[in-house]
Amino acid sequence: MTKASAPGRLRGPGARPPGPQAGDPAARQARGADTGLVDESPAPRPVQEDLPWRVRAGVFVRRHHLAPYLLLAPALAGVAWLILWPAMQLGVFSLQNYGIQQLAGVAPAQWVGLANFTAIFHDPEFWLALRNSVVFAVIMVPLTLVTGTCVGLLLNRLGPRMSVVVSTMTLLAWATPTVAATVIFYWLFNPDGGVVDWALAQLPSWLGGGAATWDGFNWMSSALPVYTVATLLLVWQGFPFIAVSVLAGLKTVPGELHEAARVDGAGPWRAFWKITYPLLKPIFLVLLLLSVIWDFGVFTQLYILTGSGANLDEYNLGIYVYQRAFSTPPSYGLGGALALVLTVILLIITVGYVRASVKQGALR
Numbered sequence: 596m597t598k599a600s601a602p603g604r605l606r607g608p609g610a611r612p613p614g615p616q617a618g619d620p621a622a623r624q625a626r627g628a629d630t631g632l633v634d635e636s637p638a639p640r641p642v643q644e645d646l647p648w649r650v651r652a653g654v655f656v657r658r659h660h661l662a663p664y665l666l667l668a669p670a671l672a673g674v675a676w677l678i679l680w681p682a683m684q685l686g687v688f689s690l691q692n693y694g695i696q697q698l699a700g701v702a703p704a705q706w707v708g709l710a711n712f713t714a715i716f717h718d719p720e721f722w723l724a725l726r727n728s729v730v731f732a733v734i735m736v737p738l739t740l741v742t743g744t745c746v747g748l749l750l751n752r753l754g755p756r757m758s759v760v761v762s763t764m765t766l767l768a769w770a771t772p773t774v775a776a777t778v779i780f781y782w783l784f785n786p787d788g789g790v791v792d793w794a795l796a797q798l799p800s801w802l803g804g805g806a807a808t809w810d811g812f813n814w815m816s817s818a819l820p821v822y823t824v825a826t827l828l829l830v831w832q833g834f835p836f837i838a839v840s841v842l843a844g845l846k847t848v849p850g851e852l853h854e855a856a857r858v859d860g861a862g863p864w865r866a867f868w869k870i871t872y873p874l875l876k877p878i879f880l881v882l883l884l885l886s887v888i889w890d891f892g893v894f895t896q897l898y899i900l901t902g903s904g905a906n907l908d909e910y911n912l913g914i915y916v917y918q919r920a921f922s923t924p925p926s927y928g929l930g931g932a933l934a935l936v937l938t939v940i941l942l943i944i945t946v947g948y949v950r951a952s953v954k955q956g957a958l959r
Contacts, residue, residue, distance in 0.1 A: 688931035695925050711932035721933075723908070724915035728891055731822055731911060735890040738830050740882060743837020748867075750838060751845040762839065769835035777899040780828045784814040815900060818908040825896050833889065837882055844875040880952050884945055891944075892916075892937055912937050 656662055689711055696702040715721050746765065750758050768776075784791050792812050798804020814820040848871060856866040872879070894913030901909050910918070916937065920930020 685931045691928045693928040724910040728911040732891045736886045739833040743834040746838035747841030750842045765835040773895045777896045786811045786813045844878045
């Protein structure tokens with residue numbers, strides 16, 4: 596071996612011998628061959644900028660826990676489009692003198708500030724309509740809840756086949772379109788050949804009947820008869836939803852609780868208030884709030900029964916808003932202000948009742 600060919604003779608100080616370097620895969624394999632061990636240390640992870648954009652997006656979503664919000668985004672966008680944006684437009688109209696000329700583009704909208712709200716609160720017809728709406732809701736809501744609850748308890752005690760039959764017949768009333776149901780009741784209470792007037796005329800006088808009183812009686816001429824017909828109509832339309840909801844809640848109540856109550860000597864009335872009602876209290880709360888919202892501003896039934904609400908003493912807030920917004924000449928700004936007032940009233944009722952229920956432990 597010559598000096599020139601001897602290994603390490605011509606390398607400078609600090610130079611490394613030729614061959615695989617320490618970080619190369621060949622070097623790791625060489626060390627594994629010399630020691631009999633395999634180097635299983637992972638390769639360096641790629642930089643995030645080198646990953647595809649879909650992978651980077653998935654990492655970002657998982658890191659910030661955004662998956663639930665992304666799933667809710669389409670529904671929230673639909674709510675914003677169908678509710679929030681019209682509500683904002685309604686708020687803008689309530690601050691303007693906006694009528695048919697502004698709608699047609701003939702005249703510009705005039706900003707009037709809170710003048711529409713001032714006109715509402717100084718209008719005695721508004722307070723009359725508010726009184727009628729409150730009294731009507733106070734009567735309607737308990738009647739609907741009590742009737743629906745009784746029917747739900749009855750359905751829970753029936754056999755499977757009979758329960759299906761009664762439930763189907765009950766839901767037919769709820770599935771009937773509002774206009775069709777109102778027209779049917781209008782025919783029933785029609786003074787010209789209506790079934791109700793004929794039946795009341797056949798009753799003896801000591802039961803309050805008689806042809807002298809009920810023959811040709813006009814139920815749509817004053818507030819009390821109109822709201823009596825509307826109460827019967829809305830109870831008939833509303834109790835099936837209450838009954839089915841209560842029946843669904845009763846199916847979740849353990850039967851052992853009622854058996855233990857019967858063993859202890861509790862009757863049906865005491866068992867309902869001590870067992871059934873506390874367990875179904877959240878369901879009753881939701882049904883109560885829905886009934887208040889539905890009955891407070893009812894419009895379609897009263898509008899058809901009263902023939903567009905010609906009598907002022909028959910106004911409720913629904914008809915009052917319609918008359919102010921679409922009468923001649925129409926005032927959409929005043930109608931928008933009334934709609935906001937009605938919304939605020941319902942929100943106050945809802946929030947107040949929910950807070951009271953939370954304090955009592957009905958909701959957690």
